């Protein structure tokens with residue numbers, strides 16, 4: 001069990017870190033004022049330290065799998081056709097990203113959809129079409145795994161732990177909402193582990209939700225809702241579990257607060273909200289400089305504020321009490337319970 005996990009993760013690590021290194025070599029270097037560099041720049045963790053932090057992540061997950069907390073993940077490292085297609089598309093897209101990055105062009109979009117908020121209409125990470133096309137959604141998972149050298153899916157799976165604990169005391173036939181589902185990769189993991197959950201996937205991007213729908217077509221009991229996290233079209237107290245991965249750092253602070261408020265409204269009393277997103281400053285001091293560097297290296301307009309925000313306090317204002325917090329390499333998972341008097 002443990003061996004097949006290690007083989008799968010090592011293969012993923014080698015594959016995606018090779019892509020990372022090639023893209024790093026290819027990309028136009030990021031301009032840093034060498035005379036007057038930002039303070040964090042001198043404290044950047046070495047590759048060796050990063051590797052050690054990643055090994056800690058995989059080792060922790062290996063323990064969960066040995067304890068049979070959840071199923072051994074499907075890494076799909078033998079799906080050669082899709083993997084090579086992903087690699088080809090990734091490299092074909094790189095020059096476009098690099099051009100946008102060097103020209104600092106983050107409003108390079110075809111869609112001028114008036115219904116979408118301004119904060120969202122941009123090329124996050126300088127990615128082609130922002131979050132607004134199926135082409136972007138099809139590239140997304142490969143790009144995220146490359147950014148994290150094959151550890152993205154592992155970091156997301158830390159969302160499973162509070163869900164497992166909650167389901168120990170509850171029937172699995174519950175209503176589960178995912179906010180900012182993206183192209184649906186994590187929902188595959190949820191369905192694989194908890195097939196009876198009634199899942200609603202939601203996302204502001206129609207195109208990403210369409211790709212998620214295609215990816216998840218073999219599963220039952222999944223609904224799709226194209227909507228904003230800050231304006232959820234659901235009745236009060238209609239979900240037992242709500243989950244969100246890598247959405248909160250992508251929105252301005254005021255929208256984050258509205259999303260907390262909406263999540264609290266549609267969550268049942270004693271229901272749980274699981275939030276997996278980037279680490280914040282102070283969570284792991286070795287990685288702090290990397291967090292500060294991230295918005296320097298790419299278009300992440302709301303990230304600097306996100307890494308400094310008191311999420312626990314922001315959630316508590318809306319009756320969501322944090323009861324679980326776990327770092328997972330460059331991410332962390334927080335779980336909140338909806339207070340029954342709110």
Ligand SMILES: C[S@@+](CC[C@H](N)C(=O)[O-])C[C@H]1O[C@@H](n2cnc3c(N)ncnc32)[C@H](O)[C@@H]1O
Nearest residue numbers: 131180181182203204205208228229245246247
């Ligand atoms: C970084 S991706 C994360 C996707 C996925 N959850 C994952 O684990 O990779 C952010 C997603 O949030 C969506 N999004 C951004 N702002 C949103 C908002 N205000 N409401 C709902 N979804 C939003 C984007 O369209 C995108 O699919």
